[in-house]
Amino acid sequence: MKKLALLQLAVLVAVSPHARGWGLKKELLNPSIGRLCLTYKALHSRVLRFRLVQDQESRRLFPPEQMRAEINSALALWSAPMGSLRWRESTGACDLRIEFGPTPAGDTSNGAFTAVDKDCLVVRINRDYVWRERRGLPGNANGDYRWEPFPGLAQLTPNLTVDALAQQRGVAHSRVFWTSYRAFVHEFGHAFGLADTNELLTSQSSPDLCSPGPQPDSVMKTSNYFYLTPDDLEGLRQARKLLRERISVTRLPLVTPSRREPEALEAFSSAEIGSEEWAPRVTNTR
Numbered sequence: 285m286k287k288l289a290l291l292q293l294a295v296l297v298a299v300s301p302h303a304r305g306w307g308l309k310k311e312l313l314n315p316s317i318g319r320l321c322l323t324y325k326a327l328h329s330r331v332l333r334f335r336l337v338q339d340q341e342s343r344r345l346f347p348p349e350q351m352r353a354e355i356n357s358a359l360a361l362w363s364a365p366m367g368s369l370r371w372r373e374s375t376g377a378c379d380l381r382i383e384f385g386p387t388p389a390g391d392t393s394n395g396a397f398t399a400v401d402k403d404c405l406v407v408r409i410n411r412d413y414v415w416r417e418r419r420g421l422p423g424n425a426n427g428d429y430r431w432e433p434f435p436g437l438a439q440l441t442p443n444l445t446v447d448a449l450a451q452q453r454g455v456a457h458s459r460v461f462w463t464s465y466r467a468f469v470h471e472f473g474h475a476f477g478l479a480d481t482n483e484l485l486t487s488q489s490s491p492d493l494c495s496p497g498p499q500p501d502s503v504m505k506t507s508n509y510f511y512l513t514p515d516d517l518e519g520l521r522q523a524r525k526l527l528r529e530r531i532s533v534t535r536l537p538l539v540t541p542s543r544r545e546p547e548a549l550e551a552f553s554s555a556e557i558g559s560e561e562w563a564p565r566v567t568n569t570r
């Protein structure tokens with residue numbers, strides 16, 4: 285009887301419309317920010333542009349050609365559910381700017397975040413950030429972990445997790461977690477409009493913009509995946525639905541490409557982003 289009850293409960297959870305834990309960024313409801321969301325732009329354009337900005341030290345630590353491969357791979361993950369959405373690199377105006385550099389003054393993020401600039405979304409990795417792991421977790425040796433380029437992108441097998449890769453290679457979870465590709469996969473989810481679904485959800489989203497059910501593990505929760513989980517895919521679908529419906533009601537103007545050069549890396553600061561910062565943080569939840 286007990287097994288039957290558990291089975292019934294499992295089926296109930298599986299078919300419940302509230303079983304998913306996706307959440308959308310509350311800023312999507314602000315038209316001036318929502319129109320910069322990559323999911324919104326994908327409704328109007330089949331080709332979007334990214335720009336890679338690195339200072340000299342970042343280029344030394346994170347080889348640009350490898351970063352381009354990682355960026356394209358992570359963008360492909362999030363773009364595949366959009367149908368034929370493609371990306372090209374730009375050295376000028378762009379839809380997504382990916383920056384590497386020293387920690388900006390006043391930045392309290394855990395080394396990476398997604399923000400809104402005047403005419404594009406920004407994913408930032410603070411190349412000098414150090415995660416000081418002291419929790420003594422199984423399979424995750426204590427120590428200091430710096431950002432590193434992701435090793436062996438070409439050898440990634442389908443549906444691989446951070447945990448599984450760490451075990452394969454005999455390294456700590458944190459060693460794989462604090463790599464550029466893992467960060468891209470998670471941060472690009474924010475650029476497509478999704479919120480973290482861990483304990484930060486309440487500050488990033490709102491009850492109207494997320495499932496009230498349990499929060500399953502996902503890219504946007506523990507960032508333990510090199511693929512999109514069903515929960516991430518549902519979040520993307522909900523972001524698309526929200527933005528499409530909002531467009532039909534408010535008839536937002538299409539985004540016109542800016543001729544202004546994006547801000548130089550040196551000009552990037554928390555103050556410049558101000559209250560428009562999406563405030564997501566890469567949170568090492570292990």
Ligand SMILES: [Zn+2]
Nearest residue numbers: 480564565566
């Ligand atoms: Zn996040």
